[in-house]
Amino acid sequence: MLAFMIRRFLQSILVMLVVALISFLLFRFVGDPVDQMVGIETSIDQRDALRQQLGLNDPVLVQFFHFIAGALRFDFGISYQFKQPVAAMIAERFPATLELSLLSVVIAIVAGIPMGVYAGLKRDSWLSRMFMTVSLVGISLPPFLVGILFIFVFSVQLQWLPSFGRGETVLIGFWPTGFLTQSGLKALILPSITLALFQLTLIMRLVRSEMLEVLRTDYIKFARARGLSRRAVNFGHALKNTLVPVMTITGLQLGSVIAFAIITETVFSWPGMGLLFLQAVQNVDIPIMAAYLMLIGFLFVLINLIVDLLYVAVDPRIRIDARQAN
Amino acid sequence: MSKASSIPVKAEQGAIARFLASDIVYSFSRSKLTMLAAAITLFYFLMALFAPLIAPHDPFDLASLNLLDSLTPPMWEEGGVAQFPLGTDDQGRDLLSAIMYGSRISLAVGFASVAFAAILGISLGLLSGYVGGTLDSVIMRIADIQMTFPSILIALLIDGTVSGLLPQASREDTAFGVLTLSIGLSFWVQYARTVRSSVLIEKEREYVQAARLIGLRPLTIMVRHVLPNVLGPVLVIATINLALAIITEATLSFLGVGFPLTEPSLGALINIGNNFLFSGEWWITIFPGVTLAVLVLSVNLLGDWLRDALNPKLR
Amino acid sequence: MSEPILSVRNLVVEFPTRFGALTAVNGVSFDIDRGETLGVVGESGAGKSLTGAAVIGLLEPPGRVAGGEIVFDGNRIDGLPPEEMRKIRGSRIAMIFQDPLTSLNPLYRIGEQLVETILTHVDLSAAKARKRAIALLDEVGIPAPETRIDAYPHQFSGGMRQRVVIALALAGEPDLVIADEPTTALDVSVQAQIIQLLKRLCRERGMAVMLITHDMGVIAETADRVAVLYAGRIAEIGKTRDLVHNPQHPYTIGLMNSIPSLDGEGDRLVQIPGSMPRLTGIPDGCAFHPRCAKCFEACLSAHPPEFSAGQSQVFCWLHGEDAPHE
Numbered sequence: 001m002l003a004f005m006i007r008r009f010l011q012s013i014l015v016m017l018v019v020a021l022i023s024f025l026l027f028r029f030v031g032d033p034v035d036q037m038v039g040i041e042t043s044i045d046q047r048d049a050l051r052q053q054l055g056l057n058d059p060v061l062v063q064f065f066h067f068i069a070g071a072l073r074f075d076f077g078i079s080y081q082f083k084q085p086v087a088a089m090i091a092e093r094f095p096a097t098l099e100l101s102l103l104s105v106v107i108a109i110v111a112g113i114p115m116g117v118y119a120g121l122k123r124d125s126w127l128s129r130m131f132m133t134v135s136l137v138g139i140s141l142p143p144f145l146v147g148i149l150f151i152f153v154f155s156v157q158l159q160w161l162p163s164f165g166r167g168e169t170v171l172i173g174f175w176p177t178g179f180l181t182q183s184g185l186k187a188l189i190l191p192s193i194t195l196a197l198f199q200l201t202l203i204m205r206l207v208r209s210e211m212l213e214v215l216r217t218d219y220i221k222f223a224r225a226r227g228l229s230r231r232a233v234n235f236g237h238a239l240k241n242t243l244v245p246v247m248t249i250t251g252l253q254l255g256s257v258i259a260f261a262i263i264t265e266t267v268f269s270w271p272g273m274g275l276l277f278l279q280a281v282q283n284v285d286i287p288i289m290a291a292y293l294m295l296i297g298f299l300f301v302l303i304n305l306i307v308d309l310l311y312v313a314v315d316p317r318i319r320i321d322a323r324q325a326n
Numbered sequence: 327m328s329k330a331s332s333i334p335v336k337a338e339q340g341a342i343a344r345f346l347a348s349d350i351v352y353s354f355s356r357s358k359l360t361m362l363a364a365a366i367t368l369f370y371f372l373m374a375l376f377a378p379l380i381a382p383h384d385p386f387d388l389a390s391l392n393l394l395d396s397l398t399p400p401m402w403e404e405g406g407v408a409q410f411p412l413g414t415d416d417q418g419r420d421l422l423s424a425i426m427y428g429s430r431i432s433l434a435v436g437f438a439s440v441a442f443a444a445i446l447g448i449s450l451g452l453l454s455g456y457v458g459g460t461l462d463s464v465i466m467r468i469a470d471i472q473m474t475f476p477s478i479l480i481a482l483l484i485d486g487t488v489s490g491l492l493p494q495a496s497r498e499d500t501a502f503g504v505l506t507l508s509i510g511l512s513f514w515v516q517y518a519r520t521v522r523s524s525v526l527i528e529k530e531r532e533y534v535q536a537a538r539l540i541g542l543r544p545l546t547i548m549v550r551h552v553l554p555n556v557l558g559p560v561l562v563i564a565t566i567n568l569a570l571a572i573i574t575e576a577t578l579s580f581l582g583v584g585f586p587l588t589e590p591s592l593g594a595l596i597n598i599g600n601n602f603l604f605s606g607e608w609w610i611t612i613f614p615g616v617t618l619a620v621l622v623l624s625v626n627l628l629g630d631w632l633r634d635a636l637n638p639k640l641r
Numbered sequence: 642m643s644e645p646i647l648s649v650r651n652l653v654v655e656f657p658t659r660f661g662a663l664t665a666v667n668g669v670s671f672d673i674d675r676g677e678t679l680g681v682v683g684e685s686g687a688g689k690s691l692t693g694a695a696v697i698g699l700l701e702p703p704g705r706v707a708g709g710e711i712v713f714d715g716n717r718i719d720g721l722p723p724e725e726m727r728k729i730r731g732s733r734i735a736m737i738f739q740d741p742l743t744s745l746n747p748l749y750r751i752g753e754q755l756v757e758t759i760l761t762h763v764d765l766s767a768a769k770a771r772k773r774a775i776a777l778l779d780e781v782g783i784p785a786p787e788t789r790i791d792a793y794p795h796q797f798s799g800g801m802r803q804r805v806v807i808a809l810a811l812a813g814e815p816d817l818v819i820a821d822e823p824t825t826a827l828d829v830s831v832q833a834q835i836i837q838l839l840k841r842l843c844r845e846r847g848m849a850v851m852l853i854t855h856d857m858g859v860i861a862e863t864a865d866r867v868a869v870l871y872a873g874r875i876a877e878i879g880k881t882r883d884l885v886h887n888p889q890h891p892y893t894i895g896l897m898n899s900i901p902s903l904d905g906e907g908d909r910l911v912q913i914p915g916s917m918p919r920l921t922g923i924p925d926g927c928a929f930h931p932r933c934a935k936c937f938e939a940c941l942s943a944h945p946p947e948f949s950a951g952q953s954q955v956f957c958w959l960h961g962e963d964a965p966h967e
Contacts, residue, residue: 015471026487136630140623142573142593144580145615148600152612156603163604218743225699225738226758226809227731236757237746244748256476263478263577267600281486282582289486300474316793317747 008308012301019297023290024067027077028060076291081283086291090273095175096166097265097272101257103188104195109250112200113243116207120242121234123212131204138201143260147194147267154190162187164269191268195260199253206249210242217241244314251307255300363627370621374430381423382409386589391418397602400609413609415598421609424595425617431591432621435505436572440564442510447517448560452548454518455525466522469515477512481574484508485583501585509574516563524556558636565629569622576618592618645672646714646816646849647696653708654691654700654873656920663920665691667873668709673817678843678850680864680881682857682896684917688873689853693819695719696851697736698726714816732762735810739822741802745794751778751805752790755812762813777808782838800831804838811842819851824859836863857900861885869893872918872928874944879953889950890957891933927958935959 051057058066070076076086119128141149155163167183169176178184214220215238223233262274269275273292280288312318373380384390396418399406406413412421454465472480485508492500528534528551537547578584579593580600587594592614599611654666666688673679681689694700696711698718711719718729730736738744746754755774756767765773771790778786781804794802803823810818820839824832840863843850852864860867861881868878869892877890888894895913915932918924924931930940939945939958948960 015474018471136626137619137623140569140573140626141619142576142580142622144577144593145596145619148596148603148611148615152603152608156608218738218740219746221699222736222738222744222806222809223746224727225697225730225736226761227727227729227813228757228761229727232757232761237749240748241746255474256478259476259479262482263581266581278581281482284486284489289483293483296475296479304474315748317795 008305012305015301016297020068020294023293024064027286027290028063071294077287079285079288081285086287089276090291093271093273093276096270097261097274099178100191100195100270100272101261103192105254105257107192107196108199108203112203113207116204117211117239119208120211135201135204138197143194143198143263144267146197147264150190150194161190166271191264191270195264198260199257203250207242207246210246211238214238214241248307248311251303255303258296258299357631360627360631363624366620366624367628370429373426374433377426377430381426383420383423385419385424385427393418397607412613415610421613424590425614428590428592428595428614429617431585432572432575435575436568438506439509439571440567442506443513444517444564447514448521451518451521452525455522456548469518473515478574478577480512481508481578484511485578489583505575505584509571513567517560520559521556525552528552562633562636565632569625569629572622643675644715646675647673648712651709652695654695654704655707656704665873665920669875671868671878673849673851675849676847678852678864680860680867681851681853681870682860682867683870684855686917687870689870690821693821693851693853697730697734697819732813733815734817735815736819737806737810737823740826741799741806744806747794750791750793755809758809758812777812781808799827800834803827803835817849821853839863857896872923874928875956877953877955883951883953889953889955891935892929939963
């Protein structure tokens, strides 16, 4: 068990290093950092001096180490566009993205799993068919389009809900939250539902197809042959076996929420990291791009690690084999 | 009561007759929805193909645009004209033509990126599975690392980086290539993995070892024997990918890092229209939006049907 | 003489397809007395498993019972509503399947699965149910049942798993157990043990068994009477001893002759030429006639009815009055 955890941990470090490498290469070799930072009047000598000072003439490996060292200290340099420390900018916008992402994940799971279970158990009922149709529409509509349509209906026509910004936020310690004000909550509704829709349909379809698979297995047949009640068969056995792979796949999905947040934040002008990243891509602001990449890489690796460990905790076959393997 | 022994296909009938009587065609003809989806997809395909011939205007010809025509509503609304049936955007572009050309771009990029991803993925999968060893480990490691990240992020990153490297002026010409590359690169892993597992299974089969004994080259064996077995699942992945590729391209264009506004794809059109939602010029966003949604929906329906039809377990 | 525990008359099982209905079981009739073991033997696809599934009411759709009647302990069960049938399953009729690994839910300990089954049929406290579960494990020959009860299915070997499966089937104290290829997935050495176990349990509990298998060796060891199935119909049915030493139907004769014996002379293995027809191509008349060396005109016209041959019943025109004499 311990050996397994150590191995996974080392794998994660490897992936992080690769991500760091890509970020570093981006940082260093796309465009010229010095040219980006100084004005036109700066002389060549001054540029060279700056280059030397920044360590840009050192061997690549050394620069890479500096880069990683800086990253560990949360120092990602200065943004080309805004001339501010990248780390501070990201930290400022992190709460907005996190609140939006978490809320959408909760919505997707709380709605998606029951819908999927229902569609799996009663696959021919009209409600199931409706769920499946809605889910098809859900995967077919690009998230940005969903957001725009929501804005069109709820903000432009009905004027019920705001279409941009976060509303008012309240500080809890250092964390500005939008959950405690009415305008904050109103502002959260449309973006979080937009972000949730894609995941919700994925979860629902996944749960349904897993459920259908499980219901075809021998152990379900044997459970029925033993005279177990419908509830025991469907929920005690089928549901539990369905949720194990669903849980792991959903966990992996979590990561992509943060990526899709970029789109949602753009559509709703939500002041989060995603919007910052997009602006960075549009303006080729490399430091922000590199920092965002590192952060996302770290989050993904962390999520993957947690999901793997969760899988081991839940599935006795892996848990006991891992233990016996030592 | 019909005797079950009267299956109406005899072995002597040609391949086409057998195909028409097969389960796949049968399940296709039974589902009206699937046939509708196929018809719609075909319609888009034809519209895209013949756009230069049938579109009333050329939306990419900047010289023909007249700013005085801009923001004209659709022809059934007050202020609309028959010359611009669906209205115009802020540059005076005819929306109907723009949608036709835009669909053309969307479909073109969609197909091209899926083809690119498929070719790259299948090749790497074949290589990885057959050669094995270090090459296999390396390729699979890269695949694993890439799989940790959502494809849209990868596409965005590659797109952003390449665009940053290229000079600004050539963005128009290279947009197609860059987008195909980015989207394709974000999708290859699925193909590679599927093909690789098939190869690993087939490699152990006796007919492969027999073929080797006869002296056939490994590539020939792989292409002639393994590939046909794998085409089914690959086709299903490809159809799902197509819808995703179209969405990704539209998203990237919407975000401003895809096709430039001078050659707008459906996503870029929606982006333009987004600025005018509140001022009342809804058509610039809604029409391209509906077009995009219907296209992707049809492709998804086809993909769903294909997956069910090719799934041996459901027969 | 008491009534048979199970009485099946003219059972027909059909599968609707787009070419018309395929008949997989075509007018099968047999009885099983209390405490008796009836072997149901035949090649793959002969309809044995479907017959078993039909008796316990677990036919998978689109398969359905299209005709005949199933009488259990004096009551017709083939038209019962699902909830009534569920009450019978496990407590009066039980069924075990071929692969013990897939028959058990991998996520639950076997103790949990046993207790759940016991509590479904008997009103006991959890502690008493656990005691009974341990006793069951002991009865089927699991060593150290008090500790093994908390193990997971994958921690048992194949033979032990099948014993657990049998224990689960017995938990409701059924009068009839349908065993569908219970030894096929096991090693040869383990097969013998399981067969001995089944025999002992039958004797001690007075249970009837419908033993479905394609292995004549298992039948010879365990069954009191045998029914030979061919292409969805019974070819011959009678006491095991009679069938093995004095088979009447040409198919049965072929089956017996094709069993290689260690003490025979070293000539060629006997084969029945051809193979059993698929459901879509069952010949008119007697389904076996294309492969039968003794086929004559009557065999092509209609399927033979039941004829008596000693204490067995044979479905072969050769035993009719108009049969050609040698």
